[in-house]
Amino acid sequence: MREIFSCSDSATVVYVKSVLEQAGVVCLIRNSKLGEISMTNLYVEKDSDDADAKQLIKFHETDIRWFRPDWSCLSCWEVNSGKIEMCAKCETMRPGIHKMSIYEWLEMIRPKPGLYLGKRSIERLDMLLAGIGFGLGMVGLSLRDAHDFHRFHDWVAKRLGFYESTSGWCNMIREKSASDEEALNQFFVLLNEFRKESACEGL
Numbered sequence: 001m002r003e004i005f006s007c008s009d010s011a012t013v014v015y016v017k018s019v020l021e022q023a024g025v026v027c028l029i030r031n032s033k034l035g036e037i038s039m040t041n042l043y044v045e046k047d048s049d050d051a052d053a054k055q056l057i058k059f060h061e062t063d064i065r066w067f068r069p070d071w072s073c074l075s076c077w078e079v080n081s082g083k084i085e086m087c088a089k090c091e092t093m094r095p096g097i098h099k100m101s102i103y104e105w106l107e108m109i110r111p112k113p114g115l116y117l118g119k120r121s122i123e124r125l126d127m128l129l130a131g132i133g134f135g136l137g138m139v140g141l142s143l144r145d146a147h148d149f150h151r152f153h154d155w156v157a158k159r160l161g162f163y164e165s166t167s168g169w170c171n172m173i174r175e176k177s178a179s180d181e182e183a184l185n186q187f188f189v190l191l192n193e194f195r196k197e198s199a200c201e202g203l
Contacts, residue, residue: 001028001043001044001045001047002043002044002047002050003041003042003043004027004042004043004044004050004053004054004057005041005042005057006032006039006040006041006042007039007040007137009040009137010029010031010040012064013029013040013041013042014029015064016042016057016060016064017029017042019056019057019060019063019064020042020044020053020056020057023052023056025044025049025052025053025056026044026045026046026049027042027043027044027045027053028042028043028044028045029041029042029043030043059166070082071094073087073089073090073092073094074092075087075090075092076089076090076092078090080094082147083147084147085144085145085147093144100143100144101143101144101145102129102143102144102145102146102149103145103149103195105129105132105143106188106191109125109128110188113125113184116128119181120180120181120184120185121180121181121184122170122173122174122177122180122183122184122186122187123170123174123180125170125184125187126168126169126170133146148198151194151198152169152191152194153165153168153169155194155197156169156172156173156190156194157172159190159193160172160173160176169187170183170187173186173187173190
């Protein structure tokens with residue numbers, strides 16, 4: 001039995017378990033402590049499944065990173081879709097959502113990317129967002145609007161003519177750009193388009 005995945009959010013681990021078991025990989029869940037943080041760990045029952053399980057997790061990495069289960073509002077007990085972060089009934093924010101939006105982070109980075117990234121690089125931006133998401137996830141939090149931003153993968157794939165979005169927005173934009181710096185500039189152009197379209201769809 002080998003550990004293949006762990007997370008402070010037990011619902012995410014259950015989701016990964018379902019992904020693997022749909023592919024025929026039998027898994028077990030165990031709980032542990034990382035300092036003061038409670039962790040949920042996923043193990044493959046057969047050591048021979050280790051490589052296949054890791055490959056499946058890598059393939060579904062984007063979906064796993066942005067997975068959000070349905071949640072119950074602590075104010076009115078309304079059960080809400082995991083895709084929304086504010087209660088549809090009473091407008092109370094979902095527990096564990098950081099007050100700062102991922103879009104606010106990006107707008108803060110946009111005018112001075114070198115200050116936050118070291119240099120103008122879409123790959124460094126992707127790594128920074130992944131690090132922020134991982135760090136908050138370790139203490140049971142996530143950035144506001146992170147689930148909405150997850151739709152950017154599919155939107156970029158369609159916008160740039162890719163068959164699928166599994167490589168992620170960063171790699172797709174980089175492939176269509178002459179340099180890492182040009183890709184970062186293009187990211188913010190596409191982000192503007194994406195948000196404008198999303199706003200129109202919400203009207």
